[in-house]
Structures are given as C-alpha cells and as structure tokens.
Amino acid sequence: MPPSAASQDAIPSVYSIDSSQSSSSSSARPSIHLEPLPAWRTAKLLPYELREHCIIYFEESLYVPALHLLISLLISGTASTTPTPAFLPPPQQLALAATLAVHPSLTTRAQSEDRLQASNLALKYLRLVLDLVGPVNGNLWEAFAFSTVETSSRRGAKRRTTGDDPSPTKDDLDSINGELANAGSVWARAQDFWHVVGWAFSCSLLHPRRWERWQLWLQYMIDVLDSDWTLRAQMRIDDPANEQDPRERSMIVQYLNGGDTPARQERRILRAVFADGTSKSTGEFPEVWRNETKERKKDGDTKKPEAKLDIEADTWGLYMNDSSSSSDLEDTPPPASPPPAVLGTNPLTPFPDVSAPFGGPLSIVLRLRLLSLLSTVSVLLPHTFTPLLTLYDLYLEHIRPLSVPSFFTLISPSSMQYFHQSAASSITQIILRSLIASSAPPPLTDDLTQKDLERCYLPYPANTGSISDNAKVSLCVETLLRLLQGHCGLYWNDGHLQEAVEQGIEAREQKAKKAGKGRGKGKGDGEGERMWLRASAGRMRGLVDLVRGQEQRQDD
Numbered sequence: 001m002p003p004s005a006a007s008q009d010a011i012p013s014v015y016s017i018d019s020s021q022s023s024s025s026s027s028a029r030p031s032i033h034l035e036p037l038p039a040w041r042t043a044k045l046l047p048y049e050l051r052e053h054c055i056i057y058f059e060e061s062l063y064v065p066a067l068h069l070l071i072s073l074l075i076s077g078t079a080s081t082t083p084t085p086a087f088l089p090p091p092q093q094l095a096l097a098a099t100l101a102v103h104p105s106l107t108t109r110a111q112s113e114d115r116l117q118a119s120n121l122a123l124k125y126l127r128l129v130l131d132l133v134g135p136v137n138g139n140l141w142e143a144f145a146f147s148t149v150e151t152s153s154r155r156g157a158k159r160r161t162t163g164d165d166p167s168p169t170k171d172d173l174d175s176i177n178g179e180l181a182n183a184g185s186v187w188a189r190a191q192d193f194w195h196v197v198g199w200a201f202s203c204s205l206l207h208p209r210r211w212e213r214w215q216l217w218l219q220y221m222i223d224v225l226d227s228d229w230t231l232r233a234q235m236r237i238d239d240p241a242n243e244q245d246p247r248e249r250s251m252i253v254q255y256l257n258g259g260d261t262p263a264r265q266e267r268r269i270l271r272a273v274f275a276d277g278t279s280k281s282t283g284e285f286p287e288v289w290r291n292e293t294k295e296r297k298k299d300g301d302t303k304k305p306e307a308k309l310d311i312e313a314d315t316w317g318l319y320m321n322d323s324s325s326s327s328d329l330e331d332t333p334p335p336a337s338p339p340p341a342v343l344g345t346n347p348l349t350p351f352p353d354v355s356a357p358f359g360g361p362l363s364i365v366l367r368l369r370l371l372s373l374l375s376t377v378s379v380l381l382p383h384t385f386t387p388l389l390t391l392y393d394l395y396l397e398h399i400r401p402l403s404v405p406s407f408f409t410l411i412s413p414s415s416m417q418y419f420h421q422s423a424a425s426s427i428t429q430i431i432l433r434s435l436i437a438s439s440a441p442p443p444l445t446d447d448l449t450q451k452d453l454e455r456c457y458l459p460y461p462a463n464t465g466s467i468s469d470n471a472k473v474s475l476c477v478e479t480l481l482r483l484l485q486g487h488c489g490l491y492w493n494d495g496h497l498q499e500a501v502e503q504g505i506e507a508r509e510q511k512a513k514k515a516g517k518g519r520g521k522g523k524g525d526g527e528g529e530r531m532w533l534r535a536s537a538g539r540m541r542g543l544v545d546l547v548r549g550q551e552q553r554q555d556d
Contacts, residue, residue: 009449009450009488010447010448010449010488011421011422011425011447011448011483011484011487011488012422012447013422013425013426013445013446013447013448014375014379014388014420014422014423014425014426037230037231037234038131038134040132040133040134040137041078041083041084041085041086041132041133041137042085042086042133042137043085043086043087043088043133043137043138043139044085044086044087044088045087045088045089045090046073046087046088046089046090048173050069050073050087051089051090051093051173051174053069054066054069054070054089054093055093055174055176057069058093058096058176058178058181059176059177059178061178063100063106063115063118063121063122064114064117064118064121067097067100067118067121067122067124067125068121070089070093070097070125071121071124071125071128073087074086074087074088074125074128074129074132074133075128075132078132086132086133088129088133088138088139090174091139091142091143091174092143092174092175092176092181093174093176094126094129094138094139094140094143094144095143095144095181095185095187096176096178096180096181096185097122097125097126098122098126098143098144098186098187098217099180099181099184099185099186099187100118100119100122100180101119101122101123101126101213101216101217101220102119102186102213102214102216102217103119103180103184103186103289104210104289104291104292104294105180106118106119106122107119107212107213108209108210108212108213108295109294109295109296111296119213123216123217123220126220127220130220130223130224130227134227134231135224135227135228135231135251136228136231136232140224140228140251141228141249141250141251141254144187144221144224144251145187145254146187146188146190146191146192146193147187147188184289186288189288189289190288192255192258193221193255194255194258194268194269194272194285195272195285195288196218196288197218197272197273197275197285197370198271198272198273198275198281198284198285199214199275199282199285199286199287199288200214200215200217200218201272201273201274201275201276201277201358201359201363201366201367202275202276202277202281202282202285203277203293203359204277204358204359204360204362204363205276205277205357205358205359206277206282206293207293209293209295210292210293211359211363215362215363215366218366219362219366222366222369222370222373224251225250225251225252225255225373226369226373228250228251228252229247229250229251229252229373229376229377232246232247232249232250233247233380245381247380247381248381248384252373252377253377253381253384253385256269256374256377256384256385257384262386266385266386266390266391266394267394268284269374270394270395270397270398271284271285272285273367273370273371273374274367274398276357276358277359354405354406354408354409355409357402357403357405357406357409358406358409364409364410364415365418368410368415368418368419369418371395371418371419372418372419372420372423374391375388375391375392375419375420375423375427376420376423378391379423388426392426392427392430393430395427395430395431396430396431396434399411399431400431400434400435400472403468404468404471404472404475404528404529404532405528405532407472407475408475408532411427411428411431411475411476411479412475412479413478413479413482413483413486416428416479416483421483421486421487424479424483425448425480425483426446428476428479428480428483429443429448429476429480431472431476432457432473432476432477432480435462435463435469435472435473435476436457436460436461436462436463436473437460437461437462437463438463439460440456440457440459440460441455441456442456443456448480448483448484449484450484450490450491450493450497453477453480453481453484453500454493454496454497454499454500455500457476457477457480457504458477458481458497458500458501458503458504459500459503459504459507460473460504460507461473461504461507461508461510461511461512462508462511465511465512465514466512467512467526467529467530467533468529470508470509470511470512470533471508471512471529471530471532471533471536473508474504474505474508474532474533474536474537474540475532475536477504477540478536478539478540481540481543482543485543485547490543490547491547491551492547492548492551497544497547498544498548501540501541501544502541505537505540505541508533508537509533509534509537512530512533
C-alpha cells in the first residue's frame with residue numbers, strides 16, 4: 001500500500017530549498033554533514049617565548065623537535081574534565097606544517113627517516129588541530145590562504161633583527177625565514193586550491209608515489225572545508241537575523257572566488273575535480289614544485305658518503321638541505337596498466353576495476369565529496385558561486401560522455417550517498433533527461449515520486465539506438481529507484497511498478513539491438529556495454545521482487 005502521508009512519498013527537489021531563510025539546515029546539507037558538531041576547544045596564541053622557540057627550530061630545519069613541541073602543547077589539558085584553551089602557534093607555522101606534510105623533499109625524496117618522520121608529524125599535528133580546536137578557532141582560513149610568490153604576504157616578510165625598525169609588526173615577529181615557509185610553500189607555489197586539486201588527481205593516475213602523499217593532504221583539506229562550512233552554517237541557524245552571513249566567510253567560498261570571471265572559474269573548478277592526467281589536464285594544472293615527480297636515485301656504486309651532524313663544527317648534515325641536485329634524481333616509472341577487461345566475456349577474467357580511470361577508490365570519494373560541497377554552496381549561496389542549474393549543467397558536460405563503467409561509478413546509488421538525497425535526485429534526473437527518448441513526458445513537479453518514475457522514466461529507452469546510451473538510461477532509472485526506496489520506500493501499486501520496469505527493460509533492449517546494424521551503432525558499443533545494460537535490468541527486477549514480497553507479507 002502507498003504511504004498515507006503525501007509528503008512522505010517523494011524526494012523533495014533541491015530547487016525548493018529556500019536559501020534566504022534557514023537554508024543551512026540539515027535538510028539542505030549533504031549526508032556527511034548530518035552528524036552533530038564536535039565539542040571543540042577554544043584556542044589561545046602561544047606565548048612569545050614559545051613561538052620564538054618553534055621559529056628557531058623551523059628556521060634551522062629541525063622539524064621533528066618543533067612539531068613534537070607543538071603537539072605536546074596542543075594536547076595538554078585534553079584529559080581535564082573542564083578543558084583549558086589549547087595553545088596554537090600563529091598561522092605562519094600552521095601553513096608551514098601543511099607544506100611539510102606534502103613537500104617532496106620530506107616525502108618521496110626524503111633523504112633520511114628523520115625528514116620522513118617530520119612529514120608524518122606535520123600531518124598528525126594538523127589533524128589534531130582540526131579535531132581538537134576546529135577550523136574557526138584554529139584560524140585555518142588565514143593559515144591556508146593561497147598567495148603568489150610576487151605578492152607581499154604574511155609569509156613573505158623577513159623577520160626584523162637588531163638594528164631594524166624598533167617597532168616591528170606582529171607579522172614581522174611571527175614570520176619564518178626559509179624557502180619552505182615562503183616562496184617554496186604550497187600556498188605560494190600553487191595558483192590556488194583548484195590548481196592543487198587538479199594536479200593531485202592527475203597524480204592519482206600518473207604518479208602513484210606522489211598520490212600517496214597528495215591523497216592524505218587533499219583528504220585533510222576537504223575535511224577542513226566540510227567542517228568549516230558546517231560550523232558556519234550552524235552559526236547562521238543560531239543567528240539568522242545577523243546581516244553578516246558567516247557562510248560568506250567560509251574557506252570554500254574564499255577558494256571559489258578566484259581571479260577569473262565567474263563563468264571561466266566555474267569551468268576551471270570542474271576541470272580540476274575531473275582531472276584525468278592527460279596532457280591537457282597537466283598543462284592546465286601542472287606540478288606544484290619543480291621536478292616534483294622525480295625520485296632519488298637508488299643506492300649504487302656512486303653512493304655518496306653519509307652527511308653527519310656536528311653542531312660544534314658547523315656541520316648540519318641533512319637538516320639544512322631542503323633540496324636535491326638534479327644528478328641525484330630520476331624519473332619515476334609510469335604506473336603499470338593492466339590489460340583492459342570486458343565484463344562477461346570470459347568467466348575466468350577478473351572483474352574490471354571501474355575506479356581505475358579516476359585514480360582508484362579514494363580518488364573517486366574525494367572527487368564526489370568536492371562535487372557534493374560545490375552543490376551545497378550553490379544551493380545555499382547561488383549569488384556567491386553559481387546558480388544551481390548552471391552547476392549541474394557542468395556536471396552533465398563531464399559525466400555524460402564517460403564510458404558506461406565510469407558513468408556508473410559516479411551515478412551509482414553508493415556514489416550518490418555523498419550527496420543529499422534532493423541533490424542526488426536532481427543531478428540524476430538532469431543527466432537522464434539528456435539521454436531519454438523525447439517521447440518521455442516531463443514530471444509534473446520537481447519533486448520525485450514513484451508515479452513520476454512509473455510514468456516519465458521507467459518505461460522509456462534512450463533517444464538513440466546506442467547500447468551505451470541505453471545502458472546509461474537504465475543505470476539512471478535504477479539509481480532513482482534506489483534513491484526513492486531509501487528515502488520513502490517503494491510500493492507494489494497493483495503491479496504498475498513491475499509493468500513500468502518490464503516495459504522499459506524491453507524497450508531499451510529492443511532499441512539497443514539496432515546497434516551494430518548500421519547507423520544506430522554508437523562509439524564504445526560492444527558486449528561490455530550490453531552486459532551493463534542487462535545487469536542493470538536484473539538488479540531492477542530483483543528490487544521489484546523485493547517490493548512485491550514485502551507487499552505480500554503486509555497483506556498476510
């Protein structure tokens with residue numbers, strides 16, 4: 001039987017969310033934001049003496065003792081029943097820690113275990129700052145601001161010494177001398193956050209060793225952006241009358257407001273999220289550091305004597321050496337590419353890795369999280385970023401041309417879990433409407449109901465005879481079925497659900513049969529695509545059988 005309340009038998013449209021009122025409520029946020037906010041500690045700046053102590057460590061490249069000191073200062077007092085404010089360094093030191101976590105001289109080209117440990121400690125410290133203090137109390141929006149090498153910034157100023165201006169500014173006192181804290185930092189080397197995103201995702205396909213570090217850095221940064229947005233959205237709920245919308249100062253909004261025109265910036269952001277490692281992609285989003293992908297040559301006959309640390313003799317070993325000469329480096333071997341596998345052609349052939357074209361499972365998750373966050377910002381602050389339909393049209397441009405396995409990877413029900421159900425439904429319907437036959441009537445409302453599925457989507461094939469397009473239509477209606485089932489459940493509806501599903505399966509199968517018989521054949525059509533079409537049909541039939549069984553048990 002259908003649900004008794006009409007409001008419960010539809011997925012509300014994402015377009016109906018009112019961004020001018022309490023639009024930052026949980027119903028407008030992706031599902032990853034539905035958890036309650038943690039109880040973050042307040043923060044206070046380190047005393048001057050401790051700040052100077054850490055600066056000296058960093059300037060002498062003694063990263064491990066500097067980070068150990070910062071970690072111990074941060075976690076002190078966490079065991080107390082009434083936690084005291086956490087000690088935090090100035091933004092310059094947090095910014096340096098973010099560079100140390102991913103810089104090649106401390107990761108893929110680390111010359112000692114000590115330098116590799118420094119990179120791991122830097123990431124651990126940043127995680128602790130986010131978990132214990134949070135993005136706002138931790139002032140991460142200032143620490144993680146991008147700048148250019150030419151621009152005078154808080155990191156570029158030289159520290160004043162004796163004989164200089166007797167009234168140095170606070171930034172002068174807290175600035176750190178050193179390449180990695182200034183022109184060599186990730187914040188100065190990269191054009192902006194989306195430059196890093198595009199390069200990191202290209203590394204997931206081209207440079208596995210670099211991706212090992214970039215994925216940790218990028219995962220942390222997306223966690224920061226998510227937490228920062230969620231907290232500021234909660235601030236908006238708590239004080240809706242405030243003329244200053246705290247969401248406008250969120251880190252993601254700062255990263256979205258680039259120097260390009262809005263239309264150019266929107267497209268560039270989407271190209272970064274969908275970066276695929278091609279020459280076009282790496283040309284637009286090049287490596288952040290020069291020779292970044294090169295690694296140190298393996299020890300051989302020309303092994304150099306180990307540099308030793310002798311402070312009295314002014315010999316600093318590897319501590320004061322942040323770079324490697326070109327003779328010490330070699331290109332990383334290209335990643336091994338397994339032979340392509342076609343689903344269903346051989347029972348002994350392993351199932352193809354559908355995540356490989358995107359750089360692996362974690363790369364897909366990070367891409368989806370960014371797409372979800374962009375969708376949320378566009379829903380709630382369309383005037384700040386871009387109207388929602390414009391954004392979803394850009395999603396369509398990137399997703400529709402993909403091969404069937406890659407297409408399913410992004411629009412599958414498991415992938416759509418990273419979006420709020422309203423956004424997932426709207427995105428899937430926009431893609432589906434671009435593929436489905438023109439005879440399919442449009443839904444009466446933007447809200448998705450089972451009647452809409454049965455009348456407008458389930459019974460229809462693609463608008464071409466391509467096997468690939470018909471498989472994509474099947475995958476889209478399957479995703480909508482599962483989204484509706486998860487949101488409000490499906491009902492038997494006197495067999496109308498089964499009738500619509502079977503009619504669509506037959507229509508798509510018949511239209512796809514024309515492929516290969518002349519004009520109807522589409523690019524990429526083959527047995528692999530046909531197997532995806534039939535597998536989707538089988539899953540939908542299984543879902544209908546489940547609904548029928550539930551209906552029969554209720555009747556009994």
